[in-house]
Amino acid sequence: MEETDSSVKFRGQLLSIDENLGKDGVEAFKFLCRDLISSKKLESVASAQEIFQHLINNDLLNKEDTFLIAELLYRIKFNSLLKKLGYTKEGVQEQLPLKGRVSAYRQMLYEVSENLTEDDVKSAMFLLRLHLPKKQSTMTALELLTALEKQDLLAENNLGLLKETCYKISPELLCRVNRYEQNKEIGQANQEFASSSFTEQPFGNSVTTVQKSSSINAPNTKDSYTEEFGSLKQHVARFGSLPARQDVKAGNTAVSRNFISEQSAGNEESKTTAEKPAQYKMDGPHRGYCLIVNNTNFVNLLERRGSHTDVRELKRVFTWLGLEVEIYDNQTSTEMRKILQKWQSDQKWKDNDCLVFFILSHGESGQVYGTDEELIPIRTIMSYFTAKRCPLLAQKPKLFFIQACQGKKVQQAFILEADSGDSMGIQADAQTSGYISPQQMASSIPDEADFLLGMATVDGYFSFRHVREGTWYIQALCKKLQELVPRGEDILSILTEVNEDVSKRADEKGERKQMPQPAYTLRKKLIFPKPVVSLPSFQ
Structure with missing residues (x-):
């Protein structure tokens, strides 16, 4: 009787996963199982149940060992379903080196x-x-x-x-x-x-750069595609409390001592103009566009109360900095992709200096939600504006700021709400140690120069939002831009100050903290020109 009960429970778990997987999930399972199940059998598969049965028949799955299904769910980022098998994201990650069955290929x-x-x-x-x-x-x-x-x-x-x-x-x-x-x-x-992996990657703790290659012609040579717009060693900076002088993104794994010495000497008055770090051109006919996707109302997820305060402040500050601000409220994942496609091909970029893109939404590890509660990888969003896909923005700075949780930690304090995608409680699969290796960091953003990614929090953790005063991260960013742009500070120095500001904030009990995390492949210093007009007051 006990044997029958355990068998029924096992198949009930598989059935529940099948019901929540969807068509795309089934197709992903089929693809990842191509080395485990014969192609002939996979051709006729129409549901996850059939895949499970083939795996059972091949002695790859049984009621005592369901790890293969957990691995498949982890690979396709359906981490919320892991709990149906009794796993967490961290638990799967720990066992993958010994029990993983999906090949590196x-x-x-x-x-x-x-x-x-x-x-x-x-x-x-x-x-x-x-x-x-x-x-x-x-x-x-x-x-x-x-x-x-x-x-x-x-x-x-x-x-x-x-x-x-x-x-x-x-x-x-x-x-x-x-x-x-x-x-x-x-x-x-x-x-x-x-x-x-850049599809599963959390966003790293380290400063990231791309090394120039002398050739990009032959696709059959190692690392044949590298950034063609020049060496990124023109500007390497440190991010306050985050580890500095980490590995570079490609090629050499450490910045040479000679280069560090050159940068240190950059503050000396005797240094010639030619030796000083180059700056992005910010004096074109138009400064650029600040695009803001503000998702507050979802089908089942909690309303993101207080986000309107962030939008109001962002519009005020970036208008002051000379950018034209476009706001898109409550966009589904499909609508977000249409926005990206529209701006990707927009001819306005020809006369503009830069792109600034904010996404304010719920999120999970490396992804953000549309209002239809479909996830979009952050890297996919950024990839619309690579030099190949948006040539008018080639060699121009592209700044992305993500205000969204990247996981679920502990219960929020009173009056604080977490920008996660879970309205029912805490999900253990979102918790991580918070440490991201330089190797993981290297694949967080497109393998191209001139990108900056500002994350409100490290992977696996909540980012916090006051229901009246807005989010810690966006409010700190706007505050530091107002203070430091008139002083001629570059964007990386400003983000260092943002890290410091947010790291000092806590809830009423002093228990909940947050740490932002920037990554970049900028080649030059980015300094917004000092505004000639006063900062407008709130309307």
Whole structure:
């Protein structure tokens, strides 16, 4: 009887996961299981239940060991379903090195698929039309990769066509493929691959840069795609309480002592103008645009009360700084993507100096919610404005600020609400130690120069919002911009001060704290010109 009860419980768990997985989740499961279940069997699979049964038949899944399903959920970021199997995100991460079954090759392909936009897939289908089923006019990224594998044009030891395609339609993804090959060559392909994944990555504690390569021509050379706009060693700064002088993003793993000495000497009056760190051009016909997506009302999630205060202050400060402010309230994930597409192709960028983009919403690790409660990876949002996809913004600074939780920690204090996506309670799968390695940091933002990403909090933790006075992070940012821009401070120095401000804040009991986390691939100092008008007062 006990055996029957445990069997029923086991299958009930699987059924519950199937009911919550959705079509996209099933397709992701099928793709990640291609090395575990025969292709012929997978072709006829229409539900997660069928996948589970195949895994049971292959002795890969049973009521005593459900880790493979937990791994699959973790890989596709359905961490909220882990609790149905009794797992947490941290628990899965700890066991992956010993119990993980999804190969590094399969993980790499899945990451590539996650970062291919619909336009990228269409371009790839056009390039590869002779190799794809003629009757199929549309495909998802996973279907495209699966078709190439079926044609023996893509395999663990045959990545040439994939690399060539990435080079032509989305060069930043080529770095991901090259990194996989390098790890494989030095015997690291069987190590936990997620620790360097840009689709799962938390945002790092370290200052991040990209090293210039002398050539980007041949897609079959290692690291053939690197930033073509010059060396990032022109400006390396420290972020206050965050670790400094961390590894650089590509190439050398440490900044040379000679370079550090040069930067230290930069404050000396005797240094010549030519030796001083370069600055981004901020004197064009138009300063730029500040775009604000402000999501407050959701289908089931808590209303983000107090966010209007942040929007009001952001509009006031960035208008004062000379930018035109556009506000988008309560956008679904689909509407957010349409906004990104609109601005990606906008011809206005030709005469503008910079882009500033704020997203105020609920969020989870590395992702933000639309009002329809669909998640969008932050890296995907930023990728719309790479030099290839938005050439009019090439070599111009692109600043992204994310005010959203990146996890769920402890219960909030009275009058404080956490910008998480969970209205029912605390989710253990969102908690982390808060430490992000330099290697993880290296894949947090696009593999291109001129980006800055300001996160309200480190991965896995709440960010806090006062229901009347707004969020700690946005209010501190606006305050420091007002104080330090007139003094000629650059944006990295200002963010250091923001970190200091927010780190000193706490709830009424002094128990809840928050630590922002910036990352960047800026090549030069970014200094907003001192405004010639007074800061407008609240209307």
